[in-house]
Amino acid sequence: MIxxxxxxxxxxxxxxxxxxxxxxxxxASELNQPVGAALVGADMDCLNPEIFSCGADTIFLLxxxxxxxxxxxxxxxxxxxxxxEIRPRAVFLAATAMGKDLAPRLAARLGVxxxxxxxxxxxxxxxxxxxxxxxxxxxxxxxxxKGLPQLATLRPNVFPxxxxxxxxGEVVKKNAAIPDGAIKGKVAEISKGxxxxxxxxxxxxxxxxxxxxxxxxxxxxxxEISAIIPRSAVGASRSAxxxxxxxxxxxxxxxxxxxxxxLYIAVGISGAIQHLAxxxxxxxxxxxxxxxxxxxxxxADYGIVGDLFQVLPAFREELAKLFA
Amino acid sequence: MxxxxxxxxxxxxxxxxxxxxxxxxxxxEGLNFVISPFDExxxxxxxxxxxxxxxxxTAISVGPEEATSILKKCLAMxxxxxxxxxxxxxxxxxxxxxxxxxxxxxxxxxxxxxLLLFGKQSVGADGSQVPAMVAELLGxxxxxxxxxxxxxxxxxxxxxxxxxxxxxxxxxxxxxVSAQKGLNEPRYETLRGIMxxxxxxxxxxxxxxxxxxxxxxxxxxxxxxxxxxxxxxxxRIIPGxxxxxxxxxxxxxxxxxxVI
Numbered sequence: 001m002i003x004x005x006x007x008x009x010x011x012x013x014x015x016x017x018x019x020x021x022x023x024x025x026x027x028a029s030e031l032n033q034p035v036g037a038a039l040v041g042a043d044m045d046c047l048n049p050e051i052f053s054c055g056a057d058t059i060f061l062l063x064x065x066x067x068x069x070x071x072x073x074x075x076x077x078x079x080x081x082x083x084x085e086i087r088p089r090a091v092f093l094a095a096t097a098m099g100k101d102l103a104p105r106l107a108a109r110l111g112v113x114x115x116x117x118x119x120x121x122x123x124x125x126x127x128x129x130x131x132x133x134x135x136x137x138x139x140x141x142x143x144x145x146k147g148l149p150q151l152a153t154l155r156p157n158v159f160p161x162x163x164x165x166x167x168x169g170e171v172v173k174k175n176a177a178i179p180d181g182a183i184k185g186k187v188a189e190i191s192k193g194x195x196x197x198x199x200x201x202x203x204x205x206x207x208x209x210x211x212x213x214x215x216x217x218x219x220x221x222x223x224e225i226s227a228i229i230p231r232s233a234v235g236a237s238r239s240a241x242x243x244x245x246x247x248x249x250x251x252x253x254x255x256x257x258x259x260x261x262x263l264y265i266a267v268g269i270s271g272a273i274q275h276l277a278x279x280x281x282x283x284x285x286x287x288x289x290x291x292x293x294x295x296x297x298x299x300a301d302y303g304i305v306g307d308l309f310q311v312l313p314a315f316r317e318e319l320a321k322l323f324a
Numbered sequence: 325m326x327x328x329x330x331x332x333x334x335x336x337x338x339x340x341x342x343x344x345x346x347x348x349x350x351x352x353e354g355l356n357f358v359i360s361p362f363d364e365x366x367x368x369x370x371x372x373x374x375x376x377x378x379x380x381x382t383a384i385s386v387g388p389e390e391a392t393s394i395l396k397k398c399l400a401m402x403x404x405x406x407x408x409x410x411x412x413x414x415x416x417x418x419x420x421x422x423x424x425x426x427x428x429x430x431x432x433x434x435x436x437x438x439l440l441l442f443g444k445q446s447v448g449a450d451g452s453q454v455p456a457m458v459a460e461l462l463g464x465x466x467x468x469x470x471x472x473x474x475x476x477x478x479x480x481x482x483x484x485x486x487x488x489x490x491x492x493x494x495x496x497x498x499x500x501v502s503a504q505k506g507l508n509e510p511r512y513e514t515l516r517g518i519m520x521x522x523x524x525x526x527x528x529x530x531x532x533x534x535x536x537x538x539x540x541x542x543x544x545x546x547x548x549x550x551x552x553x554x555x556x557x558x559x560r561i562i563p564g565x566x567x568x569x570x571x572x573x574x575x576x577x578x579x580x581x582x583v584i
Contacts, residue, residue, distance in 0.1 A: 009487075070491075072456060072466050097486040101468050104419060104453040108460035113418050113544045116451045129548055134417070135448050138341040139350070139552050141417060146544040185465025185495030188481070192489045199487035205584060229584055241505075248471075248506040249485050254337040254447060255361050255505060263583040274337045280556055284581045286573065292561075301559035301581065302573060306566035314570035322578055 001058075002028045003036040003088040003149070005079060006051060007098050016094035016156035016202060018054045023121055023159040024092050025055030030123040033089055036060060040078045042068035044173060055162035057169045060086075064176040070098060071186035076105040078176035083110060088149045090128055095153035096202075103153045112147040119158050119260065119281070128152075136254040136277040156202045158260050193249065198233045200252060205263045206282075208235030208252055209245075210275075212268020212289060212308055216245040221312045222267065228319045235259070235279075237269045253278035268308050271296030288312075325379035325475070328434055329370040329441040330426060331363040331398060333391040334448045341552060348550045349414055350448075359394040362443025364510040365503035369473060370441050371402050372508065377475070380404050382434065386411050386425050392526050399521035400513035407433070409529045416543035419453025425541065426454065427461035428534040439480075442502040444469045455502040465495035471506040 002024040007014040021037060028035045037056035044061040051059055062078040079102075083091060091106070093099035095117040107114040119140075120131035130152050131142045145151070200206055207222045207229075219234065226232045236250040252259055254274040264282035269275060271287070271294055279285070280299055287300035288308050297303045304311055335341070335355040342351040359367075370381045383398035385391040386409040395406035409429050411422075430437065440462075442455040452468070459466035467473075467482035471490075474481045481494045482501055513521075531541055562569040562576070577584045 072459070076460065097469065097484070097491070100452050101456060101466070104423075104451075104456035105460045105466065107453070108420060108423060108457035111420075113420050114451075114453055115545070116419075116453060131549075132450075134450055134550075135335075135339075135341050135350075136450060137553065138339075139343060139550055141547060142549040142551075143417065144546040144548055146546065183465075185467065185493055185499060187491050188494045189492040190486070190489060191492075197488040202487055248504075251505070258450070263577065263581070273340065280553065284577070284583045285556070285559075286577070297561070298558045299556040302576060303559065303561045304566065304569045304573060305561055306569060310566035311570045314567035315574055318571040318574035319584070322574060322584070 001034050001036050001086060001088040002090045002092065003038055003083065003086070004056070005091070005093040005099070005102070006037045006039045007094060007096060008039065008041065013048045013050060014094060014096060016096055018050065018161055019156065019159040020092045020094045020154045021051070021055045022162035023154055025162045027121055027123055027128065031089065031126070034058065036086065036088065038062060038079060038082055040067055040075050040176065052167050052169050053164045055165070059169065059171045061171065061173045062176040063173065064178050066178045066183060067176060069187045071183045072101050072105045073185065074178055074183045075102050076109050077178055077182060079106050080109045081176065082174065083149055090150040090152065093153045095155045099153045103151060107151045110149065110151070112149065112151055113145050115143055115145060115152040117155050118152050119155050121152065121154070133258060133281065136258045136274070137281055138277045155260065157204060198231060200233045200235045200250060200259050201257050203231060203233035203259070203261050205229045205232035206235045206252070206259060206261045207232065207265040207267065208237065208269060209240055209267050210237035210269030211239045213240060213245065219246050221316070225312065225316050225319060228316065228323050237275050266296050266300070267312065269296055270294045271299060325373055325377045325439060326437045327370045327373060327379065327381045327439045327441060328430065328437050329366050329381060329383050329398070329403065330454070331367065331383055331385050331394055332360045332446045333357050333385065333387050333394045334360045334446055337361065337447060343550050343552060348547045357390065357393070359397055360443050360446045360448070362445060362447065362503055362505070365505065365507045366441040366443050367398050367401055367403065368508045368510040369503055371511070373439070373475060382407060384409060384426070384429060386422050388412065395526050396521045397513060399524050400517040401511060402517060406524070406526050407529060408526055409534070411531065413543065415449060416545060417449055417451065417547065418543045418545040419451045420457055421541055421543055423454050423457030423461055425531065425534065425536060426458050428536055429529060430462060432534055433529065438497050439475065440464070440498070440500045442500070444502040444504045455500050459500035464498055464500050466500040467493040467495060468502040469504045470501050471504050473501055473507065
């Protein structure tokens with residue numbers, strides 16, 4: 001079996017978990033294996049039927065009142081116990097904030113290595129091969145993992161969902177046994193940020209600003225455009241972040257986040273090597289810059305050489321029409 | 325407070341990465357090595373905590389002999405002691421292997437501590453694995469990708485980034501915390517610090533001394549391939565006045581590229 005951890009936030013299943021489930025389904029078919037989905041929490045009744053249609057044959061609900069709020073320790077204990085019982089061939093998690101926090105903890109508990117933030121999974125000679133960016137995308141590494149289960153986190157927004165299937169499957173409810181005092185740290189509070197609901201790592205479209213934005217107030221232009229495009233987010237270059245124009249959670253690049261959206265629009269960004277590394281796996285890249293010599297144009301599919309303060313308002317207007 | 329902060333020697337972010345296909349690894353020749361940028365936030369946070377609460381900060385690196393240079397930097401920034409855990413293998417991309425060495429070092433050499441600080445990931449391997457793995461191996465709570473840290477008495481609270489917001493994690497001490505950009509602004513070394521660091525002896529701990537041999541430290545991540553991505557081709561410049569070009573761009577993204 002390939003087991004997938006399904007992350008929920010406020011009772012809703014994360015899309016990136018369903019993407020991981022889709023990839024599990026495709027690779028499991030090649031290996032002739034079933035797919036399991038594991039949910040962890042206190043209240044296990046709010047089950048989302050999408051999980052079956054997105055590829056799961058069996059859903060495991062691991063419940064314990066102590067798991068009401070996320071804790072890496074508690075979740076790792078629950079998943080470790082399930083993995084030891086059902087002995088999956090592989091375990092996939094989405095490389096979200098939670099997945100990146102939980103997966104290494106689970107790996108250490110199971111005593112197996114982990115492939116982080118994978119962008120490709122293949123079956124070669126009956127074994128799984130995982131490809132992942134290193135140096136923020138300046139290079140790609142393909143690895144095999146020794147020991148079972150093979151544990152990997154999959155980058156959001158890279159793997160397609162499974163073809164929708166009208167299936168139902170088995171639901172297995174289990175009490176997750178958590179020893180007293182085992183949870184020494186947990187989430188106490190969640191607050192929404194000013195950055196919108198979608199992180200740059202999950203966004204399908206990113207519009208990023210750099211030094212050419214000239215000041216923090218002008219990021220409003222990018223936010224207005226992002227508000228028009230569904231599943232989009234505002235990004236930034238390191239120099240914009242270091243100037244204090246926008247929060248560092250928006251930073252794309254080697255000391256920020258590595259992203260692979262369908263569309264990356266770089267506005268007033270010259271294209272330093274650290275920035276290019278973080279976004280060059282985007283499917284389509286657009287550069288808007290007044291300097292025709294800016295290195296960003298060498299990586300861009302579409303470019304506009306011009307003043308961004310003239311380009312952006314017209315771009316926003318046209319988008320508003322397209323999305324009307 | 326007794327704080328251990330873990331640092332790694334990595335190629336700086338300006339580096340162009342070349343690959344030796346025979347060894348399936350990065351060509352190190354000509355690269356400039358530095359302390360991983362996220363580790364600097366961890367060192368700074370350790371120093372600030374010591375300044376506020378007293379105690380001792382020890383910087384520890386797992387790596388080759390050459391990693392002493394980044395430990396010297398930590399000493400120059402103000403840490404009290406530095407220790408090198410000597411690992412002669414190059415990057416293996418196996419976080420658990422390193423986490424085991426760190427856990428053993430802590431158990432054998434530094435059994436009394438309050439806080440283990442790390443950078444949220446090493447620049448290069450980009451794994452984000454070691455802090456949480458060490459936490460599990462030592463049975464400690466964790467807070468990763470932290471932009472704000474408060475420690476009081478026998479516990480702490482950390483703010484960490486999640487998609488579209490922040491999460492507050494509360495934990496008991498001792499604990500593992502990994503630092504994200506935004507946690508603080510790392511200080512520069514002072515001249516006096518640099519001079520003092522030069523005189524300081526950096527003890528070297530071998531894996532044998534930690535009781536780690538053979539299977540314990542054999543990499544379990546097998547590198548099948550390592551490649552640089554194909555260079556992107558420059559596309560086309562959309563001609564015309566800025567307003568016109570902008571409108572054309574929006575339409576092309578819809579009809580030609582089909583990405584919006």
